[in-house]
Amino acid sequence: MIESSRLRIARIAPMACPFSFLMLMTMTVLAPTPVNAGPCSAEIDSLQAAVDARIDTTAGVGRTGRESTAATAHRQPTPGSIARAEENLGEGVSYEQVLAALTQARAADQAGDATSCERALGVARSAMER
Structure with missing residues (x-):
């Protein structure tokens, strides 16, 4: 019995090697x-x-606004949607130009255009300082 199980293992082992390699x-x-x-x-x-x-x-210190329909649909807010809500309340700085410049920078970055990317980042930084 021991002899036959050793033979069986010896016959199966070479077949396992190509499968493992594959x-x-x-x-x-x-x-x-x-x-x-x-x-x-x-x-x-x-x-x-x-x-x-x-x-x-900015969103944490101001007054609160009405909850939108999108908020009740279990959607997570984006930085853009929070910025728009702050603008509608008349609080905070306009971040639309900053977010648009960041979108342009990402597009230039994906295209590998370092000059356009740096230019868009400069626009975003200057818009943030206002």
Whole structure:
């Protein structure tokens, strides 16, 4: 009995090797690959965080407005929707130009255009200072 089970294992083991190799190759091909970031991705992320923090601070200190229909539909607010709500209440700074410039910077960043990206970031920074 022991002899026959050893023979059975010896016959199965060589078949497992090609299958393991095939599985390893499949996993290697399907593994995620790193993606190169654009020329100013870090600056965009940093400025977006600063804008989000400023919008959040502004939203936290002012008076409250009516809850919209979209808010009751279990949708999460975006920085843009919060900024528009603040503008409708007559509070805070207009962030529309900042958010539009950040959108332009992201588009230029994805295209690999560092000059346009830096220009759009400059517009966003100057709009934030107003």
